[in-house]
Amino acid sequence: MIIGVPKEIKNHEYRVSLLPVGAEELTRRGHAVLVQAGAGEGSGIEDDAYAACGAKIVAKREEVFAEADLIIKVKEPLADEWPMMRDGQIMFTYFHFAADRELTEGVIKTGSIAVAYETITDDAGRLPLLTPMSEIAGKMSIQEGAKYLERPMSGRGILLGGVPGVEPALVTILGGGIVGTNAAKVAAGLGARVVIMDINLERMRYLDDVMPANVDTIYSDRHAIQKYLSMSDLVVGAVLIPGARCPVLISREDLKTMPPNAVIVDVGVDQGGCCETIRPTTHENPTYVVDSVVHYGVSNMPGAVGRTSTFALTHATLPYLLQLADKGYVEAAKANSGLANGINIESGRLTYKPVADCFEVPCEPLTFV
Numbered sequence: 001m002i003i004g005v006p007k008e009i010k011n012h013e014y015r016v017s018l019l020p021v022g023a024e025e026l027t028r029r030g031h032a033v034l035v036q037a038g039a040g041e042g043s044g045i046e047d048d049a050y051a052a053c054g055a056k057i058v059a060k061r062e063e064v065f066a067e068a069d070l071i072i073k074v075k076e077p078l079a080d081e082w083p084m085m086r087d088g089q090i091m092f093t094y095f096h097f098a099a100d101r102e103l104t105e106g107v108i109k110t111g112s113i114a115v116a117y118e119t120i121t122d123d124a125g126r127l128p129l130l131t132p133m134s135e136i137a138g139k140m141s142i143q144e145g146a147k148y149l150e151r152p153m154s155g156r157g158i159l160l161g162g163v164p165g166v167e168p169a170l171v172t173i174l175g176g177g178i179v180g181t182n183a184a185k186v187a188a189g190l191g192a193r194v195v196i197m198d199i200n201l202e203r204m205r206y207l208d209d210v211m212p213a214n215v216d217t218i219y220s221d222r223h224a225i226q227k228y229l230s231m232s233d234l235v236v237g238a239v240l241i242p243g244a245r246c247p248v249l250i251s252r253e254d255l256k257t258m259p260p261n262a263v264i265v266d267v268g269v270d271q272g273g274c275c276e277t278i279r280p281t282t283h284e285n286p287t288y289v290v291d292s293v294v295h296y297g298v299s300n301m302p303g304a305v306g307r308t309s310t311f312a313l314t315h316a317t318l319p320y321l322l323q324l325a326d327k328g329y330v331e332a333a334k335a336n337s338g339l340a341n342g343i344n345i346e347s348g349r350l351t352y353k354p355v356a357d358c359f360e361v362p363c364e365p366l367t368f369v
Contacts, residue, residue, distance in 0.1 A: 001325045002032045004068025006061040007039040008075055012283035014042025014306025015074040017093070019314045020053040022321065027054030031325050034064050043310040065089075072321055074313065075300055076103055087111030087347065090329050092321060094118055094133075097344055098245040098358040099272040104350070111348050113329055119243040119352060120320060120342035127242060129320070129342075131178050132312035134267075136302040138182030138238065141265045142171070144296055145234040146190065148263045148287055154294050156261040158233050161191025168192045172228045174220065174249055174274055175238030176203045179267050183236045188212045195228055225249055230257045237266035237274040243344070244354035245272040252276050255291040262293050269297040333369050340369045 003026055005018045016039050023033040033055040037047055047057045058064060065071065065084035073093035077085065079102075085091060088111065095116040097104040107114050117129035127134075142160070149169065151157035162168035171187040173180045176198035187194045188211065196211070197220035198204055204217040211217070218224050229235065229250065235258075239246045246268040255277065266273040269280050277290045280299040287296050302309035320339055323332040333340035344352035349364040356363035 001069045001328075002034060002067055003321070003325055004064035004071045005033065005035045005039050005055075006064045006071065006073060006081075007036045008042075008073065008303075009061075009078060009081075010075045010300055010303070013075055013300050013303040015303055015310045015313065016040045016043050016045060016306075017072040017074050017314065017317070018321075019311070019318075020045065020049040020055070022314060022318045023050050023055040024053035025318070025322065026325060029322070029326060032056065034058050034068055036061050036064050040310075042306040044307050045310075070321075070324060072317070074303075074310075076100075077107070079106065082106045082110055085110035085112045088113070090115060090324060092117070092317075092324060094270075095344060096270045097352070097355045098243060099270055101359055104345075104355060104359065107345050108348055108350060112345070113343065113347060114345035115324065115329065115339075115342045116243070116344045116352075117317065117342070119344060119354075121242075121338040123338065129313075129316050130240075130242075132316050133302045133309065134178035134240075135182050136305065136309055136312065137267045138179040138236075139186050140301045140305070141179070141183045141236045141238070141267050142186040142190070142234075144286070144298075144301070145171070145236065145263050145265045148265075148294050148296055149234060151261075154261060154287070154289060155263055156233055156259060160187065160234070168214075169233040170195070170228075170231050171234045171236065172197065172232040173236045173238055174225070175240065175268075176200065176207050176217070177238060177240055179240070180236070180238035181207065183238060183267075184211060184215050187234075188215050192234075195232075197224060197228070220249075226254060226257065229254055231259075233259065233262055235262065235264045237264065237268050237278070239268050239274040240271065242354070243352055245358050246274045248274060248276050250275040250277075252291070255293045258293050260292040263296065264293060265296040267301065270299040273297065330368055333366065337369065340366060
């Protein structure tokens with residue numbers, strides 16, 4: 001099989017989907033690897049490193065798309081890449097279809113097979129390819145939130161941890177999963193007062209056991225959310241429903257109850273976000289203000305720390321890539337039901353129910369698993 005690695009073109013996206021060691025493993029198994037020139041530069045990986053491991057370096061992404069049987073990326077294909085995709089070609093990347101109907105319809109029309117990192121599951125039902133980026137995004141949410149709380153950045157002018165004689169900031173985290181847990185660890189480590197809200201009582205008990213004393217766990221219901229929004233300096237949206245759109249937990253009206261110049265960092269923006277007023281932004285223009293509340297909606301947060309993110313991501317994706325390359329997507333999916341969960345679109349058919357439900361269109365389940 002021919003595996004293609006194009007350079008990412010999303011705004012300030014510095015990750016790359018394959019390490020040189022991955023190229024070496026693929027070529028050792030008899031596959032060919034095409035890497036677009038400069039694909040690894042944002043992560044500090046030179047073309048020569050790929051070439052030394054058996055990859056062929058090609059100048060243009062059009063060459064990669066034209067020749068590859070399987071394209072591995074980090075972020076979803078953008079609109080000008082859709083015409084390069086073709087019937088039967090496998091695209092292995094983050095898609096987040098539920099937040100983007102145009103992307104969903106565009107990929108369906110290509111006739112390609114869309115295998116989404118974010119819906120692949122392991123034997124325990126966890127999301128092994130989403131977890132490493134969720135860990136990074138959770139930690140970054142506090143790093144970015146702290147920055148935008150500074151007054152020159154339109155924030156409240158508050159130091160997260162306070163100082164002796166001055167109270168720390170209140171950080172409210174909506175969601176106690178991987179993102180929320182990592183956000184809480186960093187915020188607590190900086191000395192903030194932290195509240196994690198979730199609806200899973202078992203998860204809350206676990207977090208209550210392992211978190212430091214400056215972290216409180218609160219059951220998430222409408223009244224509790226409204227109470228803590230009215231006091232919060234920084235709110236982190238860390239809500240995830242695998243493959244589906246995030247539920248809206250913060251309405252436009254709720255913003256009026258928040259302290260002026262408070263900050264919302266909605267990590268789930270690539271799945272629609274849990275704040276009604278959030279929209280995707282870029283690292284170049286990361287924030288905007290609605291009703292005196294600063295909104296941070298960068299949809300590829302881990303892309304800013306490309307080297308860390310690339311290594312974390314590719315360590316997780318390579319085993320699945322090898323299965324797809326060695327067996328083809330049909331046999332790989334038959335052998336691994338968790339990998340089958342990653343197939344969201346197959347040759348013009350929408351096959352992943354949460355996405356179909358989101359858009360209220362028919363779902364055509366895979367017939368071979």
